Amino acid sequence: MHYDVIVVGGSFAGLSAAMQPARARRKVLVIDAGEPRNRFAGHSHGFLGQDGRTPSAILDEARRQLLAYPTARINPGRAERAAITGNGFEVRTEDGETFEAARLVLATGVRDILxxxxxxxxxxxxxxxxxxxxxxxxxxxxxxxxxxxxxxxxxxxxxxxxxxxxxxxxxxxxxxxxxxxxxxxxxxxxxxxxxxxxxxxxxxxxxxxxxxxxxxxxxxxxxxAPHNMMASPLAEQLGCAFNEGPLGRAIVVDDKQQTSVPGVFAAGDAARLMHNIAFAVSGGAMAGVAAHQSLVFG
CATH class of the missing domain: 3.50.50.60 (FAD/NAD(P)-binding domain)
Known part of the structure; x- marks a missing residue:
C-alpha cells in the first residue's frame, strides 16, 4: 500500500507528527519498534497537562487518539532500510515488509551510551x-x-x-x-x-x-550527560546532513523540520541537540504539518 506519509518512530515526536496528516485525512503509517528512549523513567515531568504521568501511559493514550482517525495505521516493526524511489520513498522493516510513501518523517530518536x-x-x-x-x-x-x-x-x-x-x-x-x-x-x-x-x-x-x-x-x-548515537541508520542511508554536538550527532533540519533531503522531515531527539518531551512533541507537530503542506503545495 502506498501512503502519503510514513513516520518512522512512534514515540512523542512520531505520534505528534502522524496526527497532523491524519487529521488532514491523508494516509499515514507509523512504523515503531516500541523502544522509546525514556522507557526507563518511572514518571514524566515538565510536560504541560501530563506532569507526573508515566511515559507509557501518555504514549498509550496518544496511540489510541491517533488510531481513532481511519486513515492512520501503526506497524509494530523495526525499520531497517530506507531509500529514495521514483514515487517518493520506500521503507523496509526487519521482517521483510516494504512500504512506500510520498513523504517521510524520521522520528527515530537516539540511544544513550552510558x-x-x-x-x-x-x-x-x-x-x-x-x-x-x-x-x-x-x-x-x-x-x-x-x-x-x-x-x-x-x-x-x-x-x-x-x-x-x-x-x-x-x-x-x-x-x-x-x-x-x-x-x-x-x-x-x-x-x-x-x-x-x-x-x-x-x-x-x-x-x-x-x-x-x-x-x-x-x-x-x-x-x-551520556553521549548518544542515532538509534536508526535511516537518516544516513538517505544522505541526510548532520550536525556534530558535544554529546552526539543531530539531523540537520530547517525551521519546518525539513532535512537536507527533499521530502524527508525529522523531529525529536534525533533532530535537535537539546532533548525534552515538549520539544519532541512540538517538533513532531511541525514536521507533520510541513510534510502535509508539501503534498499540497509541492
Missing part, C-alpha cells in the same frame, strides 16, 4: 538521571552528584546546583582550569578527583557513590 560504571545501568532513569527539568524537582533539597563525561559536565554541575548541593565527580573525564575551579567555589560545588568505581542504592532510597581510594559519598541522585 558511562561504564558498575551499577549505573540498573539505576538509569530512577536514581541516575540526565535532565534536571525532567527530574530535578523530585530529588531537590539534598546532596546531588554529577558524574562527569566530558567538559560539558562543568555546565551541568553549575545548572544542577540550583536543585541542591552538588559534588562533581570527575571520574577521569574532566579537569577544571583555574577559572572553572573559581566558578565551582562560587557555586559551592565540591570537586571530587577520585575515580568512581561503583554506584549502589542504599536502604534510604538514595545512592552511595564508591570511590577508588576507599571513600564513599551519599547522594539523593546522580546526574550525568
Amino acid at each position: 558511562p561504564n560504571v558498575p551499577g549505573l545501568a540498573g539505576l538509569w532513569g530512577r536514581k541516575v538521571l540526565h535532565c534536571p527539568y525532567c527530574h530535578g524537582y523530585e530529588v531537590a533539597g539534598g546532596p546531588l552528584g554529577v558524574l562527569a563525561t566530558g567538559p560539558m559536565s562543568m555546565h551541568q554541575a553549575e545548572l544542577i546546583s540550583d536543585w541542591g548541593a552538588v559534588t562533581l565527580f570527575a571520574n577521569g573525564q574532566f579537569e577544571p582550569d583555574v577559572d572553572q575551579r573559581r566558578t565551582l567555589e562560587n557555586r559551592n560545588i565540591l570537586f571530587e578527583q577520585s575515580k568512581v568505581i561503583k554506584l549502589q542504592e542504599n536502604v534510604a532510597g538514595g545512592l552511595i557513590v564508591r570511590l577508588d581510594d576507599g571513600r564513599s559519598a551519599g547522594v539523593r541522585a546522580v546526574f550525568t
